[in-house]
Amino acid sequence: MDRFDVVVVGAGVSGLACAAALAAAGTDVLVAEARGRTGGRLLSVPTGNWSEGGRLDLGATWFWPHETLVAGETAQLAIRTFDQHTAGNALFEASDADGAPLVQRIDGNPIDVAAGRFGDGAQSLTDSLAGLLPAGSLRLGTAVSAIRRTGDAVLVRAGTADVAAEQVVVAVPPALAAATIDITPALPEPLLRLARATPTWMADTVKVVARYRRPFWRERGLAGAAVSHAGPLREIHDMSGSGGEPAALFGFAIAATPGSPDPALGESARRQLARLFGPEAGDPLELHVHDWSAEPFTRPPGRDAGAGHHLFGHPAYRQPALDGRLHWAGTETATHHAGHIEGALRAAARAATAVLSRRDLTRTAP
Ligand SMILES: Cc1cc2nc3c(=O)[nH]c(=O)nc-3n(C[C@H](O)[C@H](O)[C@H](O)COP(=O)(O)OP(=O)(O)OC[C@H]3O[C@@H](n4cnc5c(N)ncnc54)[C@H](O)[C@@H]3O)c2cc1C
CATH class of the missing domain: 3.90.660.10 (Polyamine Oxidase; Chain A, domain 2)
Known part of the structure; x- marks a missing residue:
């Protein structure tokens, strides 16, 4: 069975930014993505006549002033930006x-x-983030269906394979995770209720x-x-x-x-x-x-409540679950700019910090 320090579930902007930060810190990371592409709710498609250039955004379009992490990432990744025509x-x-x-x-x-x-479209952000990952650390078409805590590891059912990890980051909308990923031992009932009730932005x-x-x-x-x-x-x-x-x-x-x-x-x-x-x-x-x-990998099955945006960034999402081994990322878990790309990046940074501090703790434990 393959073993990684960390498995990140979902290659949207949050999962990829988290994985890139973890890889840069020397962590052996695997990103498992259900779709056959990266980007999640960032989706930029070539125009019908590709020779004319440019991509059209079918998901997110904009970022806004004061979104400091988007500004930082676009500058660092040398992503060309321009002002919205108004x-x-x-x-x-x-x-x-x-x-x-x-x-x-x-x-x-x-x-x-x-x-x-x-x-070149919002998806250029996730294209660039994916490009930062070491070869072999991204598996597309690999839906995670189960996460199981066993002894000193977490077993993640990724596609048809089980992979073992010390920690796992769930970077999919919480309601989708609650509906589609079998987590053992079961998450505490209040946390499950919270995840089910947290709307998925724009779903x-x-x-x-x-x-x-x-x-x-x-x-x-x-x-x-x-x-x-x-x-x-x-x-x-x-x-x-x-x-x-x-x-x-x-x-x-x-x-x-x-x-x-x-x-x-x-x-x-x-x-x-x-x-x-x-x-x-x-x-x-x-x-x-x-x-x-x-889109089954965006919208949870059943009726999305639509209401409940006050649950975005709930403090429970900052508490690792499964004895400290399961961390939440994804824009819905961000305390600021939740719903936006900026929120996804903030949640990613928070999850990466939590993973790394636990790794430091376990390394220095007597
Ligand atoms: C139409 C639309 C317009 C928007 N406009 C804007 C905008 O202008 N500006 C802005 O800032 N934001 C906008 N947003 C929101 C923005 O797209 C999101 O905030 C951001 O993309 C969320 O990123 P994420 O990584 O948290 O989640 P996602 O992008 O949803 O990524 C989650 C990833 O997990 C994968 N996944 C799901 N289940 C599993 C599983 N079981 N196993 C493995 N992988 C799984 C999914 O395929 C996906 O790739 C818009 C969204 C939509 C839909």
């Missing part, structure tokens, strides 16, 4: 008394805030991305930003790359039936974009409809 007027869409949509142009842009973007969101030949809305003095009460997209933003290339708009919808993507959503989003930004917007070069609620 110039121009915003749009507001309501429904009239008969339910027909009404579009109103707003002077200025009260919708977008100052934010940063990743030059019921559908992101719609439309790519165009050029950011034509900017020529009409529009910012590409809209808020709509007529739907299906509730908010829309310019998601063009640096210098407007690739040109793109994106919008968020809420999954009507979580877990079952709506086949009509793309068409109704296209019609809405045309209502707001003109006929050209209804005819994108490509349209992506990514329903995160149908």
Whole structure:
């Protein structure tokens, strides 16, 4: 059986940042990732015509000022960043008394805030973090189904193999871990209840991305930003790359039936974009409809409560479980910026520190 100092469950930004910190400190680490790719809720896909360059974000898009760990990582990893386009007027869409949509142009842009973007998509962050890991320390397509404390080790069922470790870091949303990973001995009931009740950020969101030949809305003095009460997209933003290339708009919808993507959503989003930004917007070069609620390695099975965000960063997530051998990472466990990439990085740093301090303790124990 393979043995590691630490097994990290999940190769999202939190798991990878934690593993990279542990590897840099000389720890023998394995990252087990269920999907066939790294990144988790960071997902940047090549545009239809790859020769035009640029990737489109179907998961996270932005980071914000004061998010110091994102700033630090992008600088250290030499990841190109640029400012979100905000110039121009915003749009507001309501429904009239008969339910027909009404579009109103707003002077200025009260919708977008100052934010940063990743030059080659948000997933470039996890691509770079994965690149810091020693060869052989990342296993893709390897879902962890069980974690068992035995004697002085933890046995982790990773795909079809058991691997042994001194410690394990669970860097998947807590509700997903509680629903899909069999942990023995069982976690204390209050901790299990907490994990089940902690919502998974954006897990019921559908992101719609439309790519165009050029950011034509900017020529009409529009910012590409809209808020709509007529739907299906509730908010829309310019998601063009640096210098407007690739040109793109994106919008968020809420999954009507979580877990079952709506086949009509793309068409109704296209019609809405045309209502707001003109006929050209209804005819994108490509349209992506990514329903995160149908992703089994993001959204826990059953109904996501939606409420319960006050449980983010609960103090219990800072207490290692399984006699100090199981640590929580993942953005939902962060005390600050939970839900954001910044929160995922903060949780990773906290988990890495906890792992290393336990290793120091056990090494110096008489
Ligand atoms: C549509 C959308 C838009 C967003 N926009 C923004 C934004 O603009 N800015 C921002 O800061 N944040 C945004 N977020 C949130 C941001 O994406 C997350 O905060 C961040 O990616 C979370 O990282 P994580 O590593 O904690 O979790 P995840 O990215 O969920 O990573 C968990 C990983 O664990 C894996 N996994 C799950 N179960 C198992 C298992 N049993 N065994 C092994 N592996 C497993 C998953 O496949 C995944 O790779 C957005 C999210 C979504 C969905």
